[in-house]
Every structure is written in C-alpha cells, then in structure tokens.
Amino acid sequence: MTQNEKNIPVIIVGGGQAGLSMSWYLCRENVEHIIFEAKTACHSWDDERWDNFCLVTPNWQCELPGHPYKGKDPHGFMVKEEIIEYVKGFVNSFNPPLREHTAVSSVTRHEKGGYRVIANGEVWHAEHVVIASGAYHDAVVPGYASAIDSSVFQLHSQDYRNASQLPEGAVLVVGSGQSGAQIVEDLFLENRKVHLCVGSAPRVSRFYRGRDVVDWLADMQFYDLTVDNHPLRDGARDKTNHYVTGRNGGHDLDLRLFAKEGVGLHGTLETIRDDVAYFLPDLKVNLDDADKTNADIKKSIDAYIAREGIEAPVEAPYEPVWLPDGRNAPLDLMAAGITSIIWCIGFRPNYRWIDVPVFNGGNKPVWRRGVTDAPGFYFLGLPWLHTWGSGRFSGVSRDAAWLAGQITGKDVSVA
Structure with missing residues (x-):
C-alpha cells in the first residue's frame, strides 16, 4: 500500500447530474463515499452552453432524486440560468461529499483488491468506483481545420456563446444535430448570414x-424502453439526437424553412481545401430522411391515439416548404463572405486515465446497466446506459438507484 494512501468505500468520478444522483442514494443508504469533480458541479451548463440555451425536453421530465421540478411551468423549457439554479438547488438539498476542482488523473486496479485512484496528487483506495464523468470530453474538429486561412475565426459549439463573439460576416455551421440546428437559429435571429452543412441527424x-x-x-x-429492447440494441447509443427546440415556448426546427428564409443549406462537409468547402451529394437524402423520421414518430402517435380511443385534433401531413435544386457546388469561403466556422x-470520450479492463477493441466501455465485468467498477450517466x-x-x-443497489447488495427504491 502506498504511504499516506486514503481509504474510502466508494469513489465517484464526476460531479454532474449523474455523480450527484449517485451520491444522493449513497447518502440515503449511509454509504461513505466521495465525489471528485475536476471543475464545479454546474460547470458544463455554465461553461459549455450558449447564452440562449434552453432544454429541449419539458421541465416535468427533470426528476433528479428527491428534487423534481417544482416551478410554475412544467410544460415549459428551462433556460440556462434556470438549469444552473435547478442543479445548484439539488446540491444544496443534501450537501454531498463533493470535492470540486479535484481532477482524477489515474484509476488502476489495487493489489489488495478494489481500485487505486489518484486525485490532485492524493492516492485513494476504494472498493467501488463509479465513473460519472460523461461521454463528451474531447471536442471533435477535423484535421484540415488547421489549414484554413487564419483570417477565418473557428470555434467548437461548446465555446459558442452568442453572435457578438464572432467577427462580422457570414458563418458556416458544420453539423445539424441539436446544437448545430439551434445555433443556426440563434445566429439567424441575430440577422447573420448562415450556411449549414446538413448531416444525418433526424428531426422531430x-x-x-x-x-x-x-x-x-x-x-x-x-x-421506459430499455436499450436491450430497442430495435437497434446497442446501436441506439450511436444515434444522433433529434433536433428540436424549447426556445420561446418550443417549436419545430425545420431546416427547409431556414433555407426558404435565406440560410444556405449544403450536404455533409467532405473537406475544406484551399479555403473552398466541398460537400457530399447527400443534402436531399438527409432532409428527406429527417422528415421521414418525424413522419414515423407521428404515425406511431396516430396509432396510439386510435388504439386508446383518444380525442385529439387531426393535423394534415407535413409538406416540404423548400426543395434543394440538386446542385452540389463547392463553397468558396472568401467569396461567400464567411468569416467564422x-x-x-460532437465529442469523443476520453478514458485514457482509466487502466482497468472494461473497454472493447474500439476503446468503448462495456457494461450492462452500468455494471462492468470488473468487480465494483461502474459507469453512470451515459446515453442509453439503460433507457x-x-x-x-x-x-x-x-x-443511480440501481447501481446503489449493486454497491449495497440490497434493493434501493427510486426516489
């Protein structure tokens, strides 16, 4: 055993909503533990979201343990400041053993059993370790971005705050998932000329x-559908989220409508070479596929309404308001006045600091409902971990209640 090594039954790595939820149940079950958070409990909501960010799911779905949403607008969508207040309220509701500004640099197996965790230089020994640090660690930017003319301002979505931080001129947004589609709207409402590279993200x-x-x-x-019962099984974890918004009470994000109102739509970005953007010829397919997903969801709702005999207003099928002309012309950034990208x-997970045999050949963690093959080693808070x-x-x-049950060896009721 390393000299001055500290012992504790459970270590939670990550003090976001997942790690805090785990802590809530362990506190309720009187299990000694500690949370190591590299920054602060609310940092991702405060530091990695744009100013006009809001939830895309209604407030009533905010159900952290012992801390459900109790505001006046359950069918509304909390904005950034309200989300931060909600999470801080959760922290204050039970005073977790949280160490902020404490980065974990290494997790290895311990020769005595359990795990050795190094955090801010301190060495700890724990029988159980819960990795609750999320899956969005390293921002993805293509290698060719470094060859783009330095006069073009570049940033990742996690660093975007508002239109005023960008130089005057047109903006190229690459990626049409939730962040990309919402940022396009944010820029468009600030009267910025926007070009969007449309990928395969579905819409709803x-x-x-x-x-x-x-x-x-x-x-x-x-x-309530579990990943084991999902038609795609584990493939559900790799699917891009549907784009929609809760802004101003919530509404559709229709990329075709954006195009009709002046946003330039292009296919998936293939590369940028000599400051000219080249696209795959898939704009029509991507738009059609997104619409088909939306239509399929509506059909499933229609079937449910009919099956249950529910009275509900009938809506006409969606009709596309804009169609691409079939051209796939490259985009000269300078000629188009593009000054920002x-x-x-998206992001890539970074688990290089974990030296425990819980990863597959693609360096992705392997679990079943968060439980790995390494005794006492768990993941929490990942997309489709269970549902x-x-x-x-x-x-x-x-x-979190399920994993608390695995740690304590008894059934732990969900709050």
Missing part, C-alpha cells in the same frame, strides 16, 4: 395533435 416535431410530442411518447412508455460535430433518459435529468435517478 415539438407539438403534434394538441400536445408536446414528449408527452405523447411518455404516455406510450417510450421512455462553428464546428458542431433514453440515462444521460438526462429524466432517467439518471433510476440508473
């Missing part, structure tokens, strides 16, 4: 037949 309507689509899907028990193409809500406010409590 905000409201359908008189209700938020989320309400319908909840009634249909979609959010925002990369909205759709596993990486969100709506489902992390259930997952």
